[in-house]
Amino acid sequence: MPAHVLIAEDEPNIVESLSFILSREGCEVTAVFDGRAVIDKIGTMRPDLVILDVMLPKMNGFEVLKWIKSNPDLKGVPVMILTAKGQDKDRKTAEELGADAFVTKPFSNREVVERVMTLASA
């Protein structure tokens, strides 16, 4: 069964590249462009992994992360933060909120793929 990945990212080019590399590994990719859309869709989609940007319109990635982690229905859905905010304090925030991976932009395609495969199959 192909892993289902939900990407929240407002940069279309990043969505494009992520879609490309993850599709090639057999993942099914759904992209949304703001934070609110994740909350709207996640319940019906039941993704195997969520990739969140932090600087999202309407609701930022950390808020979305917090919401996911505090929702008992979504227990076991891993979240990967993929952000251009690369400071230690951002990493710390992500960890505290229960992020399963933290990857900074610009990212290595291989690293993203590896992390996604590990998290999605777990």
Place this chain on the structure above:
Amino acid sequence: MLSANVVLVTALAYVALLFIVAFVSDRRARAGRVGLAHSPLIYTLSISVYCTSWTFYGAVGSAARDGLEFVTIYLGPTLVFVGWWFVLRKLVRIGRVHRISSVADLVSSRYGKSTTLAVLVTIIAVIASTPYIALQLKAVTISFSVVGSAGNEAVIDVSTAFWVAAGMAAFTILFGTRNIDANERHHGVVAAIALEALVKLVALLAVGIFVVFGVAGGLGEVFAMPGASIVIDPDTVYGPRWMAMTFLAGTAILCLPRQFQVTVVENADEGQLRTASWLFPLYLFLMCCSILPIAIAGLTLLPPGANPDMFVLTLPMAQGQDALALLAFIGGFSSATSMVIVACIALSIMVSNHIVIPVVLRLPVLSQAVSGDMKRLLLVSRRISIGLLLLLGFGYFVASAQSDALAAMGLIAFAGAAQILPAMVGGLYWRSASKAGAAAGMFAGFLVWMYTLVLPNFEGVWFVTHGLMVDGPWGLGWLRPHALFGIQGDDPLVHSVFWSMTVNIVLFVAVSLIREQNPLERLQGTLFVDVFRNPAESEGRFITRSATVDDLYVMTQRILGAEEAQRVFAEFAQRQGATGDMPRPDAAFISHLERLLAGGIGAASARVMISQVVTGETISLDELIRLVDETQQVIEYSQRLEAKSQELQQTAKALQDANERLRLLDAQKDDFLSQVSHEVRTPMASIRSFSEILLDNPDLESERSRKYLKIIQDETLRLSRLLDEILDVSHLDSGQFALRLADVDGARILEHAVETSRGMAASAGVAIDYGPCVEQAPIRADGDRLAQVFMNILSNAIKYNTSEQPRVTVSSRIDGGSYFAYVDDNGPGIPAEDRERIFAKFARGRELTPGHRTGAGLGLSISRSIARMLGGDLELLPEPGRGSGRGGARFRLRLPLRSETAAAAGE
């Protein structure tokens, strides 16, 4: 009904009580337990020696005869204690630092330790005090006979007065002449005086309360009595006599020997004065309270012709209150005895120190060096002085027994003592006040006082004929005692005070200005005037002299006795760090010794004694001038210091502000860098990711790889734009943003920007229209930068327009010397709360559709900065999409027209 015996026994019992109090206090003080004696309360009560029998009995008499005039006697000291507190403080400080033993010693010491002045002040004090002492004897005698004879016509019994005088002399000698260092203070006497102060206050208040509530039945009733109209007579208030009496009462509290004794000599620390400055006026007020009711009731209830001076006694007696009358008698007795005792102590110190000792020192026969001989001589001469003073007072009493006005005698004494005031207060504040000036003023004032105020009292005695009073001496009318130079006031007292004080002050100032001070005067003047800055020890700096330590020792033990002299020498030797008990006889030690001796025998006599054993005395004027200069410098220095410290404070504040700003800037910089990093990382992420895809997938179909390469190219361009903007922001922030100003046409630049944007607009499907535009807009600006601003606004309007039929409208106009360019769009518009925020760095609209985030949010910030640098502004107008009703945003760029065109447009 009181019998004379009851009164006598009570009085004797009271005297015995005073003895016990004085004795116990003395014993405690000798045992080193001075706690109570140093209390400010005791000190204040002892100052109340001011309230003599004159105030006790006489104030009522004065109120009954002259209305409210008596208030001045309380008003003067109150004004001094409240308003001239600083003078008292200076007096007390000088008194302690220079070991001043009396008011004569103060004046003498200030003016170069002058024996002449000491003698002059002593003589004035003795002459001025004699009527006053007589007055007390008289008061006690009359009151005794009034109380003892049960209200019968008072007879003045000379023998009573004599025994009273003798008793007072005994008490004073016993407790007033135990020590020879006046600065060792008379604890026993002070304690007794304080007790007496309480007794007289209680007694007068008791009579007052009895009159108000026991006789009249309330305060209102008292003032409703017929006598009130006589006492409360507004004519007596604020006239020349009122002023003169207030002045005299004020000077008395400073100059009367007994007041100086209790206020300055007996003062233990300056803190006591702080309490006294409010407590003593309060005491006076309480004393004052009873007087009006007693006077009014006395005038109303007692038969006409009753002596108003005795109302305090006769009123309770007439009401059958014998016990109260007895209490009042004891109160009056207290007032009289306390005054006589303190006055005699003060005067005896002055007589022995300033008259007896100088004479002895000049008699070769008596100047044999025997240990402690001076001490014995001092004590004996003080005891004899006390006896003589009381005898003098007694004699005056006998001579003037006919007159029955107590207050008049008191005022004569006050006016006499006031002659000391100019030299005393002038010496505290005027460095150039000289000995000659002080002597001339005081002597002349004293003579005028004698002639105009004392002499007329003896009309009919000796040469004082009626003719002298009426026609003047030798028939010279302008020399009449009550009308000097033809100026005849209503009142002899005002006349005398006016002339004596005028002559005194004028001569004091004039002679001081004319006559040079000798070096010692100048030194003492400086040390007194600047007492708060110069310790007395600095005297040793100015006087160079030498002596053998043996001579000094022999001299010291003559005055202090061998035991005390040894202690003093050993103590100073220790201070010098010398081995053994004998100090080095250097200038500092000699000055120290002189000051110590001055406490016992007065400054002038101490100087004479020291002069007998020292050689080679010189007073360094250079040093003195340096001292004065130093003082000046210290003042200037402290002023500069103050200014400096204020400056520093301001600098510190400025630094703090700057620091705060820096911290804010630092936080902003961190924020900025973090934003920049974020903005750079985003396109970099695309570039890296797509590069890796292209590298890892060489077999990618060409259409897709072209697309990815295009993305890489776009993102690279976006990155360079971003870097340009960051550089702009950085330059704008640091003020290094350079504008190449030229005369340009704003209308043309706008048009050019619109045409350039058309390509971008076309690809985004946005239509660009012109609204009404001006043909020409002559402005002074940097054309490239202005184009950048226009482009930025236009591209924003194009990029963020999500309308179905996106349209951008450009218009412009000229108004009031400014060129306005408008860019309207029919996009989603910007919420009011974001209208200013979008001009901040890295700010973007919140509701952005994906794919439109191509800028870093710096464009508007940069554009506004540029517009402002060009003297205009860039704003987002509050009424979006004017007339369209569809929202949208409207930006307005304002730029000033070139000045010559603006002027032309204005014509």
